[in-house]
Amino acid sequence: MAQASGNSAGKSGFGKYAVHIAVILIVLLWSLPTIGILVTSLRDKNQIVTSGWWSSFSSSTQTGQARLAGGDKSVEKDGKFVIEGNIFDPAGSGSIDAFGIKSDAPGEFPAGTVASSGPGETIQINADGSYAQISDTAFSGSRGQRVFYQAVTPPRFTTENYRTVLFSEGIGRSFLNSLTVTIPATIIPIMIAAFAAYALAWMRFPGRALLIAVVIGLLVVPLQMTLIPLLEMYNGIGNLFGVPSKTYLGIWLAHTGFGLPFAIYLLRSYMAGLPRELMESARIDGASDFEIFMKIVLPLSFPVLASFAIFQFLWVWNDLLVAMVFLGSGSDQLVLTGKLNALLGSRGGDWEILTTSAFVTIIVPLIVFFSLQRYFVRGLLAGSVKGG
């Protein structure tokens, strides 16, 4: 294949370059959205709203206005009245290119010049933001003079947004909730499905063929079909025993139920392909089914178990629907996807919060994905019939 395609593509040097360029463009197109939120989540929150993330590596020029300190802050020096201070808070967070006194000419004077701002009065603003307003007569009133400036802000990257969302926006708590949902909701179905798959593949009992057909039939059930009765059932159980109807146990079992048909289907077809001689010789040696399963079948099935585990993990971690139905919306039960959805409603325009939260929610799947891609692809190839 490699050779054959080498021939067809290698016919002309031009065609070869065209392929490279096309792929580079496609990869860029596909990666840019993710890069966008990664870069944005690391930017200073004031810069996010004043320039696009693609220009975040160059300094941005922005026009601003500030008010100098009021007349009551003035000190008398050599017979003149002087007000001093710094426009930037904290000092040094920007650099002034030019300033002006009137709003229609914000860049009238280059930084550092002494500009006349009225009879017997001057204003000087330096590049670092420090200013001096000097007047021959005493200042009156506590309202300071308004000035305009053009500032060059150097690109500023910070992890401050991450600190904010993790500790004060509740994303950290949701992260733990997501783990609490995802880990058991991945392990429990694997165990239950592995035993069932072994029984369906290697044990003889009446009704086996029917059960296999049922499992395959259940692959087709859309999640939406189950929600209303399950919700009613949970509420009923909750009322009957006086326990909350939205619990972690409830969602583990729900995810287990939704994942089981696919898990059994996947594991059974793999286990059925293991060599028969292995089981038979073990049985002759006096091993029970339980021992055969634990000592022979389970270790041999590792690849397919890993495939399913990754699949289920990503599915549960990324799920929003099941979590919204079976878990409450309090901070002790809100998972990351639910939290992100809530933030989209309540912090709609606060991109520093949204992009950072989004990146926190996708970082775990991305790590799982990159470290275990081989198993993930295998599961995908086997699982293209999953109904979920």
Added chain:
Amino acid sequence: MVIIVGVGGCVAYFWLANKAVDIVFPARGVSGSTAVENLRRQGLIRPWLFIGPALLILTFYLIYPVVATVITSFQDKNGEGFVGFANYQWAFSDPQFRNSIFNNLLWLLVVPAACTFFGLVIAVLTDKIWWGTIAKSLIFLPLAISFVGASVIWKFIYEYRGEGQVQIGLLNAIVQWFGGAPQVWISMPFWNNFFLMIILIWIQTGFAMVILSSALRGIPEETLEAATIDGATPFQQFWKIMIPQIWGTIMVVWTTITILVLKVFDIVLTMTNGQWNSQVLANLMFDWMFRGGGDFGKGAAIAVIIMLAVLPIMIWNIRQARKEGGL
């Protein structure tokens, strides 16, 4: 802590149940005939111990709910009195439902076709270059991202600022750079559907690419070589040799994405929540389940309609998988 209890309980069941069988019907240390008899009994019981939990969960979480949903769809708001086909009649005369059906059809037309097309093109292109694996990884990556996460990512791209202001959304920045006027993309009726679809296409193209790429690798080299010798151009090779040989896989990819599209929910909920005529069935159903105290009858009717739409495709898909030796 909770995690340990949950997982531990499950381990304990399987281990204890097996211990119990061994103790009640011992096969070792008893006389020959009893041992044989006990082994037989073990053989009768043990399959059900293994399969029991799975069966129980499947019954409670899938079989019972499906039956119950069908029944509920013929009942009123609170799931008490029977109302016949009233919920279905309501559905087909409800403008929001009609809008959802229309949008769902639009999604069905565009998304599977676009994903399969891009997936195939990328699979063919990346096969020819040495860094193709890296390229594929990067295109595949969105598949690991949740729909909600993807919605935030794309909402940021579609972000709108008034004309003349600095655009921080990529799309509007590009539009403005070319001299156009910035738009509020997700609230333009009809067209907003396409902006939501792009999100799903972005996610699912990687899926199509991986499956199709592995199918392309399965094409025997000789057929391509023979075609080259016979003077076929790359385009002829692609259309007349590669496509026919992976046609089955293309259909599986197409139908898998079709099923996914019918159930798309998260993207619409987080991007528009069905406003500006962008409603789809799955989100409409969720709406009726909870909004205003909920109307389980109507919600269930919509669920049944989704199920009916998915069913034939799914059955066809499984048949296909069985034919190819999956089972």
